[in-house]
Amino acid sequence: MYSVGMSxxxxxxxxxxxxxxxxxxxxxxxxxxxxxxxxxxxxxxxxFKGKPDLALAAIRRTAEExxxxxxxxxxxxxxxxxxIEAYLRRERDVLRGCPIGRLTMDPEIVASQELxxxxxxxxxxxxxxxxxxxEEGKEQGQFAPGLDGEEIAAAIVAxxxxxxxxxxxxxxxxxxxxxxxxxxxxxxxxx
Amino acid sequence: MYSVGMSxxxxxxxxxxxxxxxxxxxxxxxxxxxxxxxxxxxxxxxxFKGKPDLALAAIRRTAEExxxxxxxxxxxxxxxxxxIEAYLRRERDVLRGCPIGRLTMDPEIVASQELxxxxxxxxxxxxxxxxxxxEEGKEQGQFAPGLDGEEIAAAIVAxxxxxxxxxxxxxxxxxxxxxxxxxxxxxxxxx
Numbered sequence: 001m002y003s004v005g006m007s008x009x010x011x012x013x014x015x016x017x018x019x020x021x022x023x024x025x026x027x028x029x030x031x032x033x034x035x036x037x038x039x040x041x042x043x044x045x046x047x048f049k050g051k052p053d054l055a056l057a058a059i060r061r062t063a064e065e066x067x068x069x070x071x072x073x074x075x076x077x078x079x080x081x082x083x084i085e086a087y088l089r090r091e092r093d094v095l096r097g098c099p100i101g102r103l104t105m106d107p108e109i110v111a112s113q114e115l116x117x118x119x120x121x122x123x124x125x126x127x128x129x130x131x132x133x134x135e136e137g138k139e140q141g142q143f144a145p146g147l148d149g150e151e152i153a154a155a156i157v158a159x160x161x162x163x164x165x166x167x168x169x170x171x172x173x174x175x176x177x178x179x180x181x182x183x184x185x186x187x188x189x190x191x
Numbered sequence: 192m193y194s195v196g197m198s199x200x201x202x203x204x205x206x207x208x209x210x211x212x213x214x215x216x217x218x219x220x221x222x223x224x225x226x227x228x229x230x231x232x233x234x235x236x237x238x239f240k241g242k243p244d245l246a247l248a249a250i251r252r253t254a255e256e257x258x259x260x261x262x263x264x265x266x267x268x269x270x271x272x273x274x275i276e277a278y279l280r281r282e283r284d285v286l287r288g289c290p291i292g293r294l295t296m297d298p299e300i301v302a303s304q305e306l307x308x309x310x311x312x313x314x315x316x317x318x319x320x321x322x323x324x325x326e327e328g329k330e331q332g333q334f335a336p337g338l339d340g341e342e343i344a345a346a347i348v349a350x351x352x353x354x355x356x357x358x359x360x361x362x363x364x365x366x367x368x369x370x371x372x373x374x375x376x377x378x379x380x381x382x
Binding site (some may be wrong): 028 | 310314
């Protein structure tokens with residue numbers, strides 16, 4: 001599945017990232033990782049201590065990518081509202097869901113402090129980043145002074161994460177877009 | 192685990208409901224269902240065609256319960272805003288997540304039209320019910336006339352579903368409550 005030029009650890013990490021996104025941690029067997037990566041069992045245990053170690057490398061990389069993508073949109077030019085809107089409306093593979101958020105439904109991820117850490121840190125970073133933008137908007141008079149940046153930020157991130165649930169339940173991205181439009185209508189400056 | 196008075200099909204359904212909530216469909220093996228229910232393999236296949244058939248019975252019952260709980264709160268006395276607030280603030284087992292919403296992260300549920308149907312219908316019913324309440328609030332001048340009931344309803348359901356993701360990521364129900372407070376601050380009538 002991967003280019004011949006890719007090293008074995010790379011192929012293992014990329015295969016694990018895909019499987020975690022599609023099937024979650026509980027649903028990803030070492031056997032499935034070996035099959036998808038084309039690596040041998042000995043090679044996997046040479047490079048990684050086991051499934052948790054390999055999953056941690058995979059989750060960390062996915063978390064870094066998610067953060068970079070979000071930061072690119074959130075630091076783009078525009079008013080605070082426009083940057084939040086750009087974040088909410090950016091193109092997503094809605095029916096695949098969020099590769100980080102979906103891990104929270106995995107009992108073994110949530111039970112492991114090590115595996116949960118990059119998930120928690122990424123969502124936490126996103127909330128803090130959005131809270132700062134809401135505060136900027138309040139200073140500029142774009143949002144009501146009574147709003148709390150951290151609360152609005154949590155509502156924004158929750159709408160995105162829950163939007164995936166609605167989309168996957170209905171089998172169509174439309175439900176995600178409907179929820180985003182609802183939140184934007186409530187956030188929109190009335191000036 | 193269950194009272195002696197409970198019939199075998201009942202014990203099988205209740206055990207499957209718990210396992211689906213904790214571990215999802217992919218993570219629930221027929222063996223785990225037998226262990227938890229204390230039923231024998233022959234008995235399971237006597238009452239149900241197999242794991243999908245048993246899961247369908249379990250999901251349908253969970254969906255009915257969720258709908259009845261939501262309806263009780265949404266039809267309680269109060270203004271449209273107060274009923275939405277009561278729904279958002281009602282006590283939940285936040286760290287366990289939503290037993291219906293979490294199923295959307297399961298590739299085998301999403302791929303099966305039969306297993307996905309009760310998930311989709313429940314979330315769809317909830318959105319329609321909330322949309323009607325938002326429309327009532329608009330008629331009463333509690334919500335801005337420009338708001339779209341279906342959009343706001345989708346944002347409400349998404350905030351709840353995504354709130355579980357934030358709570359489970361951080362290992363604390365606080366993040367759920369923060370997102371709910373954010374959405375309520377945006378919805379609150381300014382009269």
